[in-house]
Amino acid sequence: MSRLATTQLTRPEGIIDLSIGQPDASLLPTSIFDANNIDAPSLAYGAPAGDGRFREAMGHWLTEHCGTQVKGEALLITNGSSNAIDMICTRFSRAGDTVLVEEPTYFIALKQFTDHGLNVVPVAMDDNGLEPEALATAIEQYQPAFIYSIPSFHNPTGIDQPLPRRQQLVAIAKQHQCLLVADEVYPLLDYDKEPAAPLASLDADAPVLSIGTFSKILAPGLRLGWLQGSPDLIDQLSSSGLISSGGGLSPVTSALVRPLLINGHLSQHLAQLRHTLKERRDTLVNALHRHCGDRLQFNLPHGGYFLWAHTQADIDTQKLLPKAKAEGVGYLPGAACYTHTNKTNAMRLCFAFYDKEELALAGERLGAILN
Amino acid sequence: MSRLATTQLTRPEGIIDLSIGQPDASLLPTSIFDANNIDAPSLAYGAPAGDGRFREAMGHWLTEHCGTQVKGEALLITNGSSNAIDMICTRFSRAGDTVLVEEPTYFIALKQFTDHGLNVVPVAMDDNGLEPEALATAIEQYQPAFIYSIPSFHNPTGIDQPLPRRQQLVAIAKQHQCLLVADEVYPLLDYDKEPAAPLASLDADAPVLSIGTFSKILAPGLRLGWLQGSPDLIDQLSSSGLISSGGGLSPVTSALVRPLLINGHLSQHLAQLRHTLKERRDTLVNALHRHCGDRLQFNLPHGGYFLWAHTQADIDTQKLLPKAKAEGVGYLPGAACYTHTNKTNAMRLCFAFYDKEELALAGERLGAILN
Numbered sequence: 001m002s003r004l005a006t007t008q009l010t011r012p013e014g015i016i017d018l019s020i021g022q023p024d025a026s027l028l029p030t031s032i033f034d035a036n037n038i039d040a041p042s043l044a045y046g047a048p049a050g051d052g053r054f055r056e057a058m059g060h061w062l063t064e065h066c067g068t069q070v071k072g073e074a075l076l077i078t079n080g081s082s083n084a085i086d087m088i089c090t091r092f093s094r095a096g097d098t099v100l101v102e103e104p105t106y107f108i109a110l111k112q113f114t115d116h117g118l119n120v121v122p123v124a125m126d127d128n129g130l131e132p133e134a135l136a137t138a139i140e141q142y143q144p145a146f147i148y149s150i151p152s153f154h155n156p157t158g159i160d161q162p163l164p165r166r167q168q169l170v171a172i173a174k175q176h177q178c179l180l181v182a183d184e185v186y187p188l189l190d191y192d193k194e195p196a197a198p199l200a201s202l203d204a205d206a207p208v209l210s211i212g213t214f215s216k217i218l219a220p221g222l223r224l225g226w227l228q229g230s231p232d233l234i235d236q237l238s239s240s241g242l243i244s245s246g247g248g249l250s251p252v253t254s255a256l257v258r259p260l261l262i263n264g265h266l267s268q269h270l271a272q273l274r275h276t277l278k279e280r281r282d283t284l285v286n287a288l289h290r291h292c293g294d295r296l297q298f299n300l301p302h303g304g305y306f307l308w309a310h311t312q313a314d315i316d317t318q319k320l321l322p323k324a325k326a327e328g329v330g331y332l333p334g335a336a337c338y339t340h341t342n343k344t345n346a347m348r349l350c351f352a353f354y355d356k357e358e359l360a361l362a363g364e365r366l367g368a369i370l371n
Numbered sequence: 372m373s374r375l376a377t378t379q380l381t382r383p384e385g386i387i388d389l390s391i392g393q394p395d396a397s398l399l400p401t402s403i404f405d406a407n408n409i410d411a412p413s414l415a416y417g418a419p420a421g422d423g424r425f426r427e428a429m430g431h432w433l434t435e436h437c438g439t440q441v442k443g444e445a446l447l448i449t450n451g452s453s454n455a456i457d458m459i460c461t462r463f464s465r466a467g468d469t470v471l472v473e474e475p476t477y478f479i480a481l482k483q484f485t486d487h488g489l490n491v492v493p494v495a496m497d498d499n500g501l502e503p504e505a506l507a508t509a510i511e512q513y514q515p516a517f518i519y520s521i522p523s524f525h526n527p528t529g530i531d532q533p534l535p536r537r538q539q540l541v542a543i544a545k546q547h548q549c550l551l552v553a554d555e556v557y558p559l560l561d562y563d564k565e566p567a568a569p570l571a572s573l574d575a576d577a578p579v580l581s582i583g584t585f586s587k588i589l590a591p592g593l594r595l596g597w598l599q600g601s602p603d604l605i606d607q608l609s610s611s612g613l614i615s616s617g618g619g620l621s622p623v624t625s626a627l628v629r630p631l632l633i634n635g636h637l638s639q640h641l642a643q644l645r646h647t648l649k650e651r652r653d654t655l656v657n658a659l660h661r662h663c664g665d666r667l668q669f670n671l672p673h674g675g676y677f678l679w680a681h682t683q684a685d686i687d688t689q690k691l692l693p694k695a696k697a698e699g700v701g702y703l704p705g706a707a708c709y710t711h712t713n714k715t716n717a718m719r720l721c722f723a724f725y726d727k728e729e730l731a732l733a734g735e736r737l738g739a740i741l742n
Contacts, residue, residue, distance in 0.1 A: 003423065004427060004444060005423050006412045006413075006424055007415045008415070008419065008618040008619065025412070028414040028415060035404040035627070040396040040399050040401050041377045043401065043590035043592040044378045044393065044394075044396060045378060045393055047375065047377055052374065052376050052377050053377055056375060079450050079594070079617075081616075082617030083450075086457075086613045089461075090461070090486055090487060095488075096466075108615050109616065111612030115611055115612045215617070219414035219415075219623075221415055221618075221623050222623050223621060240482075240486055241480070241482030241484070242456075242457045243453075244479050244482055245452075245479040246452070246453030246594065248379065249450065250594060251592030252624055253623055255592075256406070256409075256623070
């Protein structure tokens with residue numbers, strides 16, 4: 001055993017920490033990969049937008065699962081969604097530029113924007129996602145480098161934008177010729193409905209990039225994902241110095257995953273994963289209803305990893321956290337997902353990392369501290 | 372067969388193009404990997420600086436091959452050397468900053484710096500590499516974000532800095548507290564001498580980052596490499612938003628390569644690769660001597676991929692290129708490796724992509740056009 005850590009986190013002892021936004025080890029399929037698929041072309045410097053064989057297989061697979069046609073040439077293969085955000089920042093912004101984000105939003109994306117010297121400006125959300133009028137006003141006011149939005153099973157709120165709202169937002173991006181970056185890492189984890197079409201599929205002429213990843217549907221350690229967009233946007237990204245120098249980003253991991261797209265194993269794995277995560281969501285929801293009652297308000301998330309809950313208005317969830325941890329349960333205080341507040345009565349609860357027994361116990365412990 | 376490209380380039384027909392700076396397919400070991408090593412921890416979000424098991428194995432392997440101790444904790448695992456340069460730009464510079472480079476230098480690194488909005492300022496070289504006085508003067512004049520240097524088997528000149536010069540340059544970086552980024556992707560491809568110790572090993576208190584990669588010693592498609600530096604520099608890089616969000620950069624490819632570090636397969640492969648590349652270098656050198664005589668001047672490169680040659684002073688190698696291609700031979704015109712010139716009598720010849728017969732023929736064809 002190495003003295004140095006192997007994984008980003010080790011399972012905490014004595015606490016069920018629902019702040020952890022990761023799949024647990026039991027969901028990771030170790031015996032699904034075959035190194036015989038690593039052929040000579042996949043060991044060479046790869047085509048700039050990714051191995052064409054993989055892009056085509058990926059296009060077919062997405063077409064089958066997303067309810068809309070996705071062509072291989074619309075895809076750029078990435079080292080995962082964080083790498084996609086990083087490349088977008090480098091290519092489409094400069095330090096000092098503004099990026100518009102939902103509030104609340106994915107808190108580590110904020111750190112990526114800060115690393116690139118961007119000014120982060122929040123835009124209001126309603127129950128259907130980004131508010132169109134607020135977005136249009138903010139675009140005019142700030143002339144942002146791009147908009148960053150999470151349309152499906154939003155992190156942290158779980159909101160799934162209805163199609164008319166998605167169409168409105170894409171139209172606004174098109175009207176203002178402002179790049180809309182859609183972080184769509186959760187739509188394939190749908191528990192009660194069909195997954196939505198990627199935002200980049202709604203209007204071929206709108207400046208939209210949809211970010212997808214295998215981290216949530218197969219394994220984060222692959223560091224494998226994709227960007228979907230117009231030929232022009234894909235070209236602008238794949239002609240970067242980074243890719244000109246090192247070639248396409250993920251030839252070998254693409255070679256490991258490509259057969260799974262074709263032989264049905266990924267689809268089978270995803271069906272099982274959705275079943276497991278739906279059970280976990282339902283277990284947490286039932287436990288919260290039973291033990292917390294009306295002291296915890298939330299909407300049912302229809303997919304993704306997260307449940308976004310509010311305590312009574314006068315409770316500061318950041319201040320409550322030590323008490324919760326003493327009781328053996330953790331959560332992400334809502335303030336972490338805002339740009340400028342450190343006080344809110346919200347909390348983000350992830351139901352992907354723990355099994356049903358642990359989630360039921362977490363709900364019981366939350367009930368105890370909210371009494 | 373996909374309509375979309377699989378690899379960054381396809382072997383050109385009817386021409387032996389020595390501008391290609393890649394290993395050819397015959398050098399890529401397709402049957403060396405075993406997917407059984409992809410365990411659950413390697414499929415999870417990885418430790419920020421990389422899988423500790425891999426970092427330790429990598430430290431032992433480098434210690435064995437570089438003639439100096441390299442500890443696992445001094446390493447950050449990357450998605451390859453281009454990714455390393457990209458992360459360094461994001462973390463240690465801002466658009467408008469200056470980066471000092473050798474002249475000539477690796478021409479695609481220049482594109483990466485431009486992508487980040489950096490001003491590239493060239494520093495003079497002599498036969499031993501970067502000129503220390505010129506470097507010190509440029510640091511004082513430009514206050515650069517960092518220095519970018521290729522100390523071993525320099526691309527394109529093939530120059531291998533002697534140890535005293537390396538020590539001088541590291542001392543200057545330390546004295547001025549200016550980050551020195553050493554792009555060390557070739558030192559393990561040594562054909563006549565022992566590989567040099569990484570620059571980051573010369574002085575633990577100097578601000579130096581050494582970039583290493585498996586692209587040149589195993590396979591580019593892995594997109595796997597490392598950065599070596601002080602704990603402080605490694606921490607600054609591994610605490611980025613990119614890594615906080617996506618975890619360590621290459622868990623699965625690390626899992627594929629780790630056993631090869633331990634069971635001797637990588638060392639065996641490297642020995643064979645050095646033998647093959649040395650033969651190719653010698654073949655090209657002999658062919659150039661025989662067919663070009665004193666119309667082509669060059670120093671013997673003791674390692675790496677490249678031979679840097681000069682024609683007679685009044686020949687512009689950029690203008691000569693169409694004639695060469697008509698004769699069935701290509702090269703990289705030297706001007707591509709300079710920041711501000713488009714006229715030089717230099718050419719970069721790569722001996723890694725073609726076999727001995729082709730290299731001998733290339734030398735013959737070069738001789739024909741230089742007559």
